[in-house]
Amino acid sequence: MARLSRVLKLAPLICIILIAPWMASAALVRRKFTIGTQSVTRVCNTQTIVTVNGQFPGPTISVREGDNLIVEVDNNGPYNVTIHWHGVKQLGSCWADGPAYITQCPITPGNKFTYNFTITGQEGTLWWHAHISYLRATVHGALLILPRAGKVYPFPKPAAEFPIILGEWWNANVEDVIADALKRGVPPNDSDAYTINSQPGDFFPCSANDTARILVEREKTYLLRIVNAGMLHASFFKIAQHKMTLVAVDAVYTKPYTTDLLLIQPGNTMDVLIKANQQSELYYIGTRVYNSQPLGTGYLNTSATAILQYKGSSISSAPLLPNFPAFNDKPTAFKFTKNLRSLRPSVPKNVDEEMFITEGFGLVSCPNNSCAGINGGKAVGSFNNISFVEPEIAILQAYYNGISRVFTRDFPNNPPQTFNYTGSVPRSLWEPELGTKVKVLKFNSTVQIVFQNTGIITIQNHPIHLHGHDFYLVGQGFGNYNSRTDPANFNLVNPQMLNTVGVPTGGWAAIRFVANNPGVWLMHCHFESHSALGFDMVFLTEDGPGYSDKLPPPPLDLPKC
Ligand SMILES: *[C@@H]1O[C@H](CO)[C@@H](O)[C@H](O)[C@H]1NC(C)=O
Ligand SMILES: *[C@@H]1O[C@H](CO)[C@@H](O)[C@H](O)[C@H]1NC(C)=O
Ligand SMILES: *[C@@H]1O[C@H](CO)[C@@H](O)[C@H](O)[C@H]1NC(C)=O
Ligand SMILES: *[C@@H]1O[C@H](CO)[C@@H](O)[C@H](O)[C@H]1NC(C)=O
Ligand SMILES: *[C@@H]1O[C@H](CO)[C@@H](O)[C@H](O)[C@H]1NC(C)=O
Ligand SMILES: *[C@@H]1O[C@H](CO)[C@@H](O)[C@H](O)[C@H]1NC(C)=O
Ligand SMILES: *[C@@H]1O[C@H](CO)[C@@H](O)[C@H](O)[C@H]1NC(C)=O
Ligand SMILES: *[C@@H]1O[C@H](CO)[C@@H](O)[C@H](O)[C@H]1NC(C)=O
Ligand SMILES: *[C@@H]1O[C@H](CO)[C@@H](O)[C@H](O)[C@H]1NC(C)=O
Ligand SMILES: [Cu+2]
Numbered sequence: 001m002a003r004l005s006r007v008l009k010l011a012p013l014i015c016i017i018l019i020a021p022w023m024a025s026a027a028l029v030r031r032k033f034t035i036g037t038q039s040v041t042r043v044c045n046t047q048t049i050v051t052v053n054g055q056f057p058g059p060t061i062s063v064r065e066g067d068n069l070i071v072e073v074d075n076n077g078p079y080n081v082t083i084h085w086h087g088v089k090q091l092g093s094c095w096a097d098g099p100a101y102i103t104q105c106p107i108t109p110g111n112k113f114t115y116n117f118t119i120t121g122q123e124g125t126l127w128w129h130a131h132i133s134y135l136r137a138t139v140h141g142a143l144l145i146l147p148r149a150g151k152v153y154p155f156p157k158p159a160a161e162f163p164i165i166l167g168e169w170w171n172a173n174v175e176d177v178i179a180d181a182l183k184r185g186v187p188p189n190d191s192d193a194y195t196i197n198s199q200p201g202d203f204f205p206c207s208a209n210d211t212a213r214i215l216v217e218r219e220k221t222y223l224l225r226i227v228n229a230g231m232l233h234a235s236f237f238k239i240a241q242h243k244m245t246l247v248a249v250d251a252v253y254t255k256p257y258t259t260d261l262l263l264i265q266p267g268n269t270m271d272v273l274i275k276a277n278q279q280s281e282l283y284y285i286g287t288r289v290y291n292s293q294p295l296g297t298g299y300l301n302t303s304a305t306a307i308l309q310y311k312g313s314s315i316s317s318a319p320l321l322p323n324f325p326a327f328n329d330k331p332t333a334f335k336f337t338k339n340l341r342s343l344r345p346s347v348p349k350n351v352d353e354e355m356f357i358t359e360g361f362g363l364v365s366c367p368n369n370s371c372a373g374i375n376g377g378k379a380v381g382s383f384n385n386i387s388f389v390e391p392e393i394a395i396l397q398a399y400y401n402g403i404s405r406v407f408t409r410d411f412p413n414n415p416p417q418t419f420n421y422t423g424s425v426p427r428s429l430w431e432p433e434l435g436t437k438v439k440v441l442k443f444n445s446t447v448q449i450v451f452q453n454t455g456i457i458t459i460q461n462h463p464i465h466l467h468g469h470d471f472y473l474v475g476q477g478f479g480n481y482n483s484r485t486d487p488a489n490f491n492l493v494n495p496q497m498l499n500t501v502g503v504p505t506g507g508w509a510a511i512r513f514v515a516n517n518p519g520v521w522l523m524h525c526h527f528e529s530h531s532a533l534g535f536d537m538v539f540l541t542e543d544g545p546g547y548s549d550k551l552p553p554p555p556l557d558l559p560k561c
Pocket of ligand 10 (some may be wrong): 461526530533
């Protein structure tokens with residue numbers, strides 16, 4: 001071993017030759033995405049929707065860990081488009097991350113862009129989706145990451161695997177839905193159905209015939225790869241009469257966790273094993289909204305369903321429906337998340353950069369009180385009292401090319417004032433500042449963030465998604481975070497790693513990550529309308545000392561603004 005390392009140090013050329021057989025197991029995977037439109041009918045209503053390769057949900061991509069994925073996106077649709085590879089760490093490939101006006105300008109109609117990145121050190125399920133305006137409602141699909149050739153799962157090989165994508169459907173053009181909301185300063189219209197693999201299922205009108213079905217054989221074990229692509233709701237997920245063993249979240253293996261209920265935030269992915277150990281025939285796989293707003297408005301009380309069907313059973317018998325917790329069962333929702341544990345944790349022990357970030361809604365006044373929100377104003381979202389203003393040039397391009405006046409580097413580590421965050425907040429504190437501020441991070445620094453939800457306008461659960469990194473969820477609680485007493489209860493031993501955390505309703509969550517990836521990384525609420533309202537912020541990670549620790553130059557075909 002000592003000799004080998006000496007050889008490695010002395011001869012970079014030999015090093016390449018030695019690595020070659022290992023490299024050979026990684027492949028180049030090429031896909032083409034043609035963005036277009038399609039006429040689709042759900043819940044008795046026909047809409048023209050934006051799709052990839054004419055599919056809804058879009059194509060599933062299957063790769064192995066270590067593969068280089070190259071996707072040419074050809075925009076033949078009517079709207080500007082970008083594609084985000086949700087949860088992919090994009091080590092050294094920030095340009096391929098995809099959020100519009102953050103890492104790239106949009107691919108305008110008639111143009112194309114090729115996303116080129118390698119998937120390193122991640123196994124399980126992730127997904128891809130449009131990252132501009134409201135297009136991800138229909139432009140999304142699963143990204144399955146299998147172990148390298150010759151490697152195995154840390155659990156017995158399932159008999160088969162099924163992607164399960166939770167989504168929402170509007171009886172309207174989703175671009176009109178968000179445009180109308182932003183113009184009037186009110187929340188967007190709710191969806192008209194929830195879906196599993198784009199089908200609402202038996203409890204929505206005109207939908208029963210096309211309900212998604214999963215065919216299983218008795219006594220075999222199956223892997224469900226669940227993606228919550230929903231736009232504005234966290235979902236409870238159950239299968240009648242069947243327990244699930246959770247084995248991965250966000251493409252990070254978990255300590256196997258057997259449960260009959262999942263809570264999946266929009267942005268999260270969960271891999272579960274199910275054993276077909278029941279006697280009979282048909283069972284509903286169902287989801288139902290977890291709605292954390294105290295008034296419980298703004299959601300449908302109907303379950304989207306798919307059917308788990310044992311082979312050989314008659315399809316005419318009535319399936320059993322699982323019982324769901326109440327729509328606002330906050331303790332049950334967060335108990336599930338609190339029980340998650342990593343299989344192979346490695347939590348950073350020392351923190352270099354400590355941030356306390358308040359997050360929630362705010363109210364901005366409109367000229368002559370002309371908006372339709374409270375007091376003629378409009379609702380916005382904010383982090384540390386700064387509501388994000390989308391720039392006209394992508395921040396990464398501005399940074400790389402030294403273009404000034406696109407963003408400022410003064411995102412603060414703390415909110416401007418201390419108040420009773422989750423209590424009833426005085427009106428004088430409701431109006432945030434507007435800005436395009438980034439938080440600059442030193443390469444390789446360990447960052448701890450405590451997210452504190454506020455009660456401005458309303459308390460709510462917000463699923464916060466960080467691009468380009470996974471983070472450990474080291475703590476969470478209800479009410480106001482206490483910096484003297486709460487850290488003592490942090491789990492620094494085996495917390496789960498995630499890319500999206502549901503910050504508890506009227507509560508807080510603490511995360512840790514290492515800023516080991518140079519570039520510009522968006523962090524935002526994964527409720528799509530909240531992000532559209534400025535519930536976003538950006539990290540800028542500086543280059544490190546090594547050759548591979550620097551932001552590479554942009555791809556030649558990067559779209560221009
Ligand atoms: C993808 O990027 C790598 C560098 O990271 C480069 O070597 C390769 O040529 C690129 N492939 C394509 C098809 O652009
Ligand atoms: C939103 O809902 C209202 C009330 O149902 C309806 O009048 C309006 O047309 C909807 N807006 C859009 C953009 O679909
Ligand atoms: C569902 O299928 C039944 C029987 O095949 C058919 O009569 C009915 O019209 C179908 N309903 C819809 C909404 O397609
Ligand atoms: C939803 O349904 C449950 C039980 O079916 C009922 O208790 C609850 O009141 C309903 N909620 C709404 C908002 O309709
Ligand atoms: C606001 O109202 C005043 C008085 O009615 C009017 O003169 C002014 O043009 C209005 N401003 C805007 C921005 O609508
Ligand atoms: C903050 O507000 C909550 C809810 O109104 C209240 O129960 C609590 O006592 C308040 N805390 C402080 C320190 O005032
Ligand atoms: C946010 O900043 C504005 C000033 O831009 C101030 O008026 C407001 O009170 C602040 N709100 C909070 C919650 O800090
Ligand atoms: C990053 O930080 C870790 C832990 O502090 C250290 O061991 C490692 O050498 C650092 N890597 C670089 C490239 O600076
Ligand atoms: C599409 O993107 C281009 C380039 O950023 C921009 O100039 C244009 O305004 C965008 N179109 C729409 C409808 O937003
Ligand atoms: Cu939110």
